[in-house]
Amino acid sequence: MADGEVVADHDVLMIGGGLAGLRAAVAIAETSAHLDVAVMSKVYPMRSHSVSAEGGAAGAIADDDDTLDEHAYDTVSGSDWLGDQDAIEAFVAEAPRELLQLEHWGCPWSRQPDGRIAVRAFGGMKKMRTWFAADKTGFHMLHALFQTTLKYREVTRYDEWFVTRLLVDDGRVQGVVAIELMTGRIQAVTAKAVVLATGGCGKVFPFTTNANINTGDGMALALRAGAPLKDMEFVQYHPTGLPFTGILITEAARAEGGWLVNADGYRYLQDYDLGTPSPTPVLRSMELGPRDRLSQAFVHEAEKGRTTASPYGEVVHLDLRHLGEKLIDSKLPFVRELCLKYERIDPVHELIPVRPVIHYMMGGVHTDIDGAAGLDGLYAAGETACVSINGANRLGSNSLPECLVFGARSGRAAAEYAGSAPPTTAAVQAQVDDEVRRLRALLDRPAGDDDGVARIREELQSTMEEAAGIYRTGPSMEKGADAVQALRERADAVGIRDTSRPFNTELVAALELANLVDIGECILLSGLAREESRGAHQRTDFPARDDEHFLAHHLVRRADDGSPRIEQLPVTITRWPPGERVYGR
Structure with missing residues (x-):
């Protein structure tokens, strides 16, 4: 099979095989059995980073003297009032149902002596509402979802495929170009709708809990395709x-x-x-x-x-x-x-x-409450997305149910869209051919003696740690942004020593490096624009929270010349006006 051929056409294509991607796939298969669904992941699904989550998943249980309103308020306050409250209310209402559904699919939640679900306390939560499976919660959740997908013949899997480009024509996303890692072939997979669920981008920093696969792939794909990223300045450190x-x-x-x-x-x-x-x-x-x-x-x-x-x-x-x-x-x-x-x-x-x-990105692909990501046919869920329920700081144990709730919502929305979307246009073949030429040129580019992928990546990570750490200043972020721009020029010129095609990890690392550079630039420019301290974004030159000017999301878009452009978007406030962050009441 030659490079550039379209190997399959699906109704909905999930990019990412972790909790959010698999939950979206199950939602589609259960609600629209006639749709052709596929999951594409650069690793085998059980190697997705979701498997490493340890602590638990938050969901209010009324019998334990907890309420949805209390969970919602804790999340709003924890977000430093930057979370969208309509999304938070939907999230806390649906989280317990999703966790119970996961038990029906086989997740072995830990139990109290009387047989009821066991819950534990978690940071920023006033009530004990975190369900857990010992301290391997992510593993058990992902395993239950993965084996559930196996019973649906409608779900096709592309394990160990790396997506390099979203195909966009006629104002809508129509599929992807990806490298099949086992063979090195560059192929196109078309689809009426695409759901991004590729996880976070912790590897833009040197010291992170994230796996090596967390390189911001979905965020970078969306940004280059014309979709905005949101709240990228908020990067969570785990203590x-x-x-x-x-x-x-x-x-x-x-x-x-x-x-x-x-x-x-x-x-x-x-x-x-x-x-x-x-x-x-x-x-x-x-x-x-x-x-x-x-x-x-x-x-x-x-x-x-x-x-x-x-x-x-x-x-x-x-x-x-x-x-x-x-x-x-x-x-x-x-x-x-x-x-x-x-x-x-x-x-x-x-x-x-x-x-x-470094543990978690509060920012990500800007979506509405159903995962729509600003381009027709494009959706996002999980850490890749920013809906936003986390605002300036995510509370521990909210991320796993977020993957379930918004994975399911994005899957259902993508299915509804795909059910009435027109077929793929012939014009996308030109984009496929262009991407094949770009990737072949990268493989053919001679490698220098000194400036390899690893060296540039290390310099990027050290730059980000110095410029966008726990405490930041305008001058440090500005210096970091200039350094990242210089690193971009070097990354664009990097050569590949390994010219083989099967499992070419150096090629994948070079493509991931380009994603990391894009994300690093967005983090720094969004941080420069936010002249206040809120949640995980702490500026020593602007130490106070400023609701008058910055009670707003920051969107990052690519301008016509390719440079990032920052815009503001109002925060949705339904019931809780901004107040002091208070815990322990």
Whole structure:
């Protein structure tokens, strides 16, 4: 089969095989059995990054003295009032139903002694509403969804295909160009609707909980196709990553009673304003403050000289020893396994060194409440998308049900659109041919001696960490944006040493690098435009929240000359006017 051929035509094509993509596929198959559905992923679905989620999934259970309104308010407040409240209300209403449906599909939620669903506390949540499956929640959720897709013959899978371009003609998305990694062939797959669900872009930073596959592919594809990205300046640090690998030590460890202590063995969070209304924060719950404020507290501890030096930067310690071996083995077995394997320490007897680490993108492809992404036939869900329920800071355990709720919504919306969409136009073949020429030219470009993909990527990551870290300034972001522009020119000229076609990882890395450069530029330019401090975006030159000028989303679009352009979009407020972020009531 020659490069550039159209290998298949589908009604709806999902890009990404994680929770959001598979949930969208099931929604389509269940509601529109006559539609031809496909899932394309650059990894086998069970290797999607969703599998690594540990802590749990939030959903209010009325029997546990919880309400939808309380979950909604916690999410609105946690977002620092930048979350769209219509989307948040829909999310909290549908999350419990989605979690219960997942149990019917085989997810083994942990149970209370009386057989009811077990829930645990999570940061920023006033009630215990986080469902969990020990501390391997993402694995069990994804496994249940994956095996559910297998019963639908309508779902075709393209495992280990890497999408390089969205095909857009006549004002609508009509498919993709992708590389089949096993053969290296460049093929087109057409579709009446495309759902982007490729996850986040943590690899734009050097120290992240994200897998190597999280390179912002879906966001970059949408941006180049003409769809806007939203709220890209909001990048979440998780306060407890292992210092060598960046592997996450789940928030569940603190939910079960773990303590964060500094070099003096002192629970330092009691010295910081985490949004609790009392001047004397409750010692049991202060480790469950919002992630942005816990990460900021770490920086202040380091400035005071109260952290511990390690070969991989300053650290504090997470203390689980008082929980006991029985609780750790029953509720946190994966935490113990990770510590033993990657740090050679046993948390039953020893302190765990941790530091803040890039974890999640609040921003992403701008969508409406049903996943529509600004171009006819294009939808997005999961971390790739920004609907927005997370605003300036995501609360822990909201991301997994977000994948389910908006994966299902985007799937149903894409199915409805595809049911009446016209056939693919012949004009897209010219775009396919153009993409084949571009990729062949990249393979044929001679590689220099010094400027390889890895070197440019490392410089990009160090630039982003310096310019867009936990605390930022206008000059640092401006300097970073200039550096990223210079890196773009080098990335555009990079050559490939490996000219073979099957499983050419250097070619994939070069294409991922282009995506990372685009995303890094969007993060910095959006941050420069937001002259305030809100949630995860903290500017020392503008330390206050400014609702008068910046109670608005930032959209990033490609201008006609290819440069990014920043616009504002009002935040949707339904019931809760902006107020102080308060936790622990």
